[in-house]
Amino acid sequence: MKKNSLLSGLFMVTLGLTPSARAQTTAEPPASAEAVCDQALLSAVISLADAHLSQTRLALEILARTAEVRSGQWERMKPLVSASVPPMLPQVLWFAQPDGTYYTTAEGLVGQKLSDRAYFPKLMAGETVCGDLVVSKSTGKKSVIMAVPVTDGDRVVGGLGASIFVDDLSQLLNERLKLPAGSLFYALHTNGLTAFHIDPKLDFVDPRRLQSPSLSDAVETILSRTAGEVRYEFNGSPRRVYFNTSPLTGWRVAFGRVLPKARE
Numbered sequence: 001m002k003k004n005s006l007l008s009g010l011f012m013v014t015l016g017l018t019p020s021a022r023a024q025t026t027a028e029p030p031a032s033a034e035a036v037c038d039q040a041l042l043s044a045v046i047s048l049a050d051a052h053l054s055q056t057r058l059a060l061e062i063l064a065r066t067a068e069v070r071s072g073q074w075e076r077m078k079p080l081v082s083a084s085v086p087p088m089l090p091q092v093l094w095f096a097q098p099d100g101t102y103y104t105t106a107e108g109l110v111g112q113k114l115s116d117r118a119y120f121p122k123l124m125a126g127e128t129v130c131g132d133l134v135v136s137k138s139t140g141k142k143s144v145i146m147a148v149p150v151t152d153g154d155r156v157v158g159g160l161g162a163s164i165f166v167d168d169l170s171q172l173l174n175e176r177l178k179l180p181a182g183s184l185f186y187a188l189h190t191n192g193l194t195a196f197h198i199d200p201k202l203d204f205v206d207p208r209r210l211q212s213p214s215l216s217d218a219v220e221t222i223l224s225r226t227a228g229e230v231r232y233e234f235n236g237s238p239r240r241v242y243f244n245t246s247p248l249t250g251w252r253v254a255f256g257r258v259l260p261k262a263r264e
Contacts, residue, residue, distance in 0.1 A: 034257075035242070041177075042242050042255035045185045048176055049169065049196065050248040052089050053146060056162045057130065057248075059084055060093075060148045064160050069095070069150055072157040074103040081105060081160070089172060091164040092139060095150070098124055098158060104138050112137045123147050123159040131249030133166070133189055133204065142166045142204045144195060144249075170200040182258045184239065187251040188222060195251050210234070222252045230254075237261065 063069050063084055068077040074095055081093050082105045096102035100115025114120050114137070119129040129147040136143045147161030173185070173196065186202070187195040194205050208216040214232035218241075221230050227244040241256025 038242050038255055038257065041179065041183070042185075042244055042253065044177060045173060045255050046244060046246050046253045048173060049187065049253070050246055052086075052169065052172065053131075053144070053164065053248055055086050055088070056091065056164060057128075057146045057148070059086055060146060060160050060162060064148045064150045069160055070152050070157065072097065072150070072152070074109070078103070078105075078108075089164055090168045091143075091162045092136070093160070093162050094138070096120070096123070096147075096159045096161065098156065107138055110138050119145060119147065120159075123149055123161070124156055125149075126151065126156050129159075129161065131189070131195070131246075131251060133193055133195060134163070135204075136163045139163065139165075144169070166196055166203045167200040170196040170198065170203055174198060183255070184241070184258065185253070185255045187246070187249075187253045188219065189251055190223065192219060192223060195249070222254065226252075 063081060066077075066080060068080045071077065077095065081095065085091065085093055085105060092104050092106045094102050094104040094110075096114045100113030100120065101109070102114050103109050117132075117134065119132045123129050126149045128149070129145055132145040134143055134145055135141070141163070142165070143163035144166055145161060145163060147159050149156050150158045150160050179185070179198075184198050186197040188207075189195050192206050192208060194202055194207060197203050197205075207219050212232065212234050215234050218230040218232040221228070222243050229240065229242050231238065231240045233239065238259040238261065239256055240259055241254040243252050243254040245251070246253055
C-alpha cells in the first residue's frame with residue numbers, strides 16, 4: 001500500500017470514520033510529509049461534516065415515508081417529527097405545504113412562507129434539497145437546508161426539511177477534530193459563500209469581498225476545479241490549502257495552514 005493511502009487510512013480509523021465515507025481525492029499526490037498529513041485532514045473535515053449532514057437527511061427520508069408525515073397534517077405528524085430531531089447538531093425540523101405555509105418543531109405554524117426560497121420550487125417538484133444556505137425565517141440563524149419531498153402516490157403533498165445551524169456545525173468540527181495551531185478549514189458553496197469556517201464569524205461571508213486580491217484569485221480557482229492546491233495571503237500571512245469536493249453537498253472544502261512569513 002502506498003504511504004499516502006496508509007496515512008490517510010490510519011487517520012480515518014483514528015477519527016472513527018470508515019474509508020467509504022471519505023471523499024475521493026483527485027489532486028496530484030503530495031510530495032512532503034506535511035502535505036500528506038494535510039490531505040488526510042482535509043478528508044477528515046469532509047467526512048465528518050458530510051456524516052452529520054447525512055444523518056439528518058437519512059432521518060428526513062425515513063420520516064417522509066411514514067403515514068403520519070404523508071398525511072400532510074402537521075398535528076398528526078408533529079409528535080413523531082419533534083421526537084426525531086438529530087441530537088448531535090442543533091437544528092429545527094419543518095414541514096412545508098405546497099403553498100409555502102410551513103410549521104416547525106420549535107414554533108408550530110410560522111407566520112411567513114417558504115415559497116420565495118430558491119430551493120422551494122425544486123422541492124415541490126419532487127427533488128431533494130441538499131446544502132442550500134439561508135438565514136432562517138423562523139430563528140434568524142444562518143442555516144444549511146436539507147429537505148426531502150413528501151409524496152402521497154404520485155402527488156407531492158409537501159416537503160420535510162431541516163434548518164441546520166451553520167455556526168454550530170463549525171463549532172462541532174472544531175471540537176471533534178482538535179486541529180493543531182495554525183490550521184484552517186472552510187467550505188465554499190458553489191456560489192462562493194462560505195458554508196462553514198474554522199472561525200464561525202466568517203460563516204456566510206464571501207471571501208472575495210475581504211479585500212485580498214490573492215484570496216479572491218484562490219477562491220476563483222477553488223470554485224472552478226474539483227480538487228487541488230492554492231496559496232494566498234490573508235491578514236498579512238501566507239496560507240496554503242488543499243481542497244476537494246464534498247460528495248454530499250457539492251461544496252468545495254478546504255484545509256490548510258498559516259505559513260511562516262518570509263524573512264526580509
